Amino acid sequence: MYRCALILAAGQGTRIKSDIPKVLHKVCGKEMVNHVIDNMRKASIEDVNVIIGKGAELVKKETESRKVSYSLQEEQLGTGHAVKCAAEFLKGKKGTVLIFAGDAPLTKETTIKELIKYHEENNNSATLLSALVEDPTGYGRIIRDENGQVLKIVEHKDCNEEELKVNEMNAAMYCFDIEDLVNALEKISNDNVQGEYYLTDAIGIVKEEGKKVGAVVTDYEDTIGVNSRAQLAEAEEILRNRINRIHLDNGVTLIDPRSTYIGADVVIGKDTILYPNTILEGNTKIGQRCTILQNTRIKDSIIENGATIESSVILESKVGENTNVGPFAYIRPESSIGNNVKIGDFVEIKKANIGNETKVAHLTYIGDAEVGSGCNFGCGTVVVNYDGKKKHKTIIGDNSFIGCNTNLVSPVKVGDNTYIAAGSTITNEVSEGDLAIARAKQRNIKGWVEKKGLKK
Numbered sequence: 001m002y003r004c005a006l007i008l009a010a011g012q013g014t015r016i017k018s019d020i021p022k023v024l025h026k027v028c029g030k031e032m033v034n035h036v037i038d039n040m041r042k043a044s045i046e047d048v049n050v051i052i053g054k055g056a057e058l059v060k061k062e063t064e065s066r067k068v069s070y071s072l073q074e075e076q077l078g079t080g081h082a083v084k085c086a087a088e089f090l091k092g093k094k095g096t097v098l099i100f101a102g103d104a105p106l107t108k109e110t111t112i113k114e115l116i117k118y119h120e121e122n123n124n125s126a127t128l129l130s131a132l133v134e135d136p137t138g139y140g141r142i143i144r145d146e147n148g149q150v151l152k153i154v155e156h157k158d159c160n161e162e163e164l165k166v167n168e169m170n171a172a173m174y175c176f177d178i179e180d181l182v183n184a185l186e187k188i189s190n191d192n193v194q195g196e197y198y199l200t201d202a203i204g205i206v207k208e209e210g211k212k213v214g215a216v217v218t219d220y221e222d223t224i225g226v227n228s229r230a231q232l233a234e235a236e237e238i239l240r241n242r243i244n245r246i247h248l249d250n251g252v253t254l255i256d257p258r259s260t261y262i263g264a265d266v267v268i269g270k271d272t273i274l275y276p277n278t279i280l281e282g283n284t285k286i287g288q289r290c291t292i293l294q295n296t297r298i299k300d301s302i303i304e305n306g307a308t309i310e311s312s313v314i315l316e317s318k319v320g321e322n323t324n325v326g327p328f329a330y331i332r333p334e335s336s337i338g339n340n341v342k343i344g345d346f347v348e349i350k351k352a353n354i355g356n357e358t359k360v361a362h363l364t365y366i367g368d369a370e371v372g373s374g375c376n377f378g379c380g381t382v383v384v385n386y387d388g389k390k391k392h393k394t395i396i397g398d399n400s401f402i403g404c405n406t407n408l409v410s411p412v413k414v415g416d417n418t419y420i421a422a423g424s425t426i427t428n429e430v431s432e433g434d435l436a437i438a439r440a441k442q443r444n445i446k447g448w449v450e451k452k453g454l455k456k
């Protein structure tokens with residue numbers, strides 16, 4: 001059976017009170033609409049069309065990497081109208097179309113697969129996903145007949161007193177037979193309290209035509225739709241707990257799951273330990289047996305097996321096996337730190353490669369540099385990479401000993417097996433095997449203190 005998906009993402013989302021489109025607000029570091037796209041892909045649906053309107057360019061930009069197609073809904077006249085705007089995408093297609101709201105990011109892969117299976121095995125024209133909730137305020141209600149068959153969906157604002165008491169809510173996630181959907185869309189009107197073309201009416205229309213309509217009831221946590229900041233925080237908490245649980249089940253120790261923040265796409269190896277206030281974001285991959293100590297933020301980075309990171313920030317970089325970083329280190333984008341390296345306190349590394357076994361223990365800046373293996377950086381070394389106009393490169397060979405408080409004025413080269421005396425400002429190449437001293441010679445003035453009358 002051919003399957004495709006439509007994701008509704010054209011609304012502004014007035015209730016969230018934001019200048020950016022609602023579907024771009026993030027849950028566990030990922031835009032809601034991208035969660036929905038990824039959920040479709042997990043259910044093996046490749047052909048995904050996103051309906052955009054408010055903030056169309058922004059939504060397009062943020063979803064582009066996921067290789068979806070787009071339909072434009074210029075005016076937001078309701079969810080039914082939105083689907084109509086995908087007419088071109090659906091044209092000539094036969095099979096099942098999944099329609100999901102772009103503001104409902106938490107549907108589990110298993111639930112989507114169950115929805116599809118139920119829909120296709122029963123030869124339904126339409127199948128919806130619903131949940132039983134204590135307080136269905138704001139959600140559409142599922143109205144069933146005396147035999148429990150789905151009759152229609154009534155929006156909260158259009159409910160009569162009896163319908164308001166129904167606590168089975170519409171998740172805004174459906175499977176439709178494509179041809180039956182296209183026919184039903186023709187018959188939707190905007191004769192309701194909000195004056196909108198509701199997609200929900202398509203269910204009642206298909207039913208009235210004597211076709212098969214069904215429902216799959218799932219957990220509320222699968223279906224939560226985010227209309228407000230409060231619901232955004234609720235979704236964040238649900239997903240955070242779910243993600244943490246997956247890592248716990250995979251053999252990762254979380255000292256305090258409540259204060260551990262792991263992005264939806266982060267991968268962590270077993271026997272790694274995460275201490276409180278760890279924030280792991282984006283496409284971060286942490287190896288096995290790592291220790292990530294308190295107050296660390298790692299984004300889009302690879303940390304290899306056995307590394308220890310304490311109270312540090314690491315962005316778009318790589319840290320090798322058994323390397324120690326921090327406390328209080330800042331590894332900026334495009335850096336690659338080797339194996340068994342020590343990056344100590346108040347060290348900043350930017351766009352630099354650091355070879356294996358090198359030690360940069362304290363108070364040092366290394367930017368735009370290639371550093372070999374087995375080097376030792378004294379306290380307070382600065383790579384002077386910027387001349388006010390341009391960035392320049394510094395190259396340091398293997399087994400170099402850089403004395404405390406050295407300035408390396410770029411572009412400059414330091415060979416293998418070299419020594420630089422403490423306090424030197426290096427502007428010329430240091431050749432292999434040499435010692436460089438670049439500082440004024442010490443001079444002592446005898447009896448100066450007494451002569452000046454400063455002796456106490």
Ligand code: UD1
Pocket residue numbers: 008009010011012013023051073075076077078079080081082101102103104138139140141153155169170171172197198199200224225226227
């Ligand atoms: C919708 C459902 C409701 C369901 C709830 C679940 C309708 C009429 N109502 O209500 O039954 O219980 O979701 O969360 O469908 N959108 C467009 N174009 C539009 C209007 C909306 O693309 O013209 C998009 C929005 O960007 C959003 C999604 O459709 O991602 C849902 O719209 P929203 O206004 O949030 O619908 P609800 O009132 O939550």
Ligand code: CA
Pocket residue numbers: 101103225226227
């Ligand atoms: Ca909604």
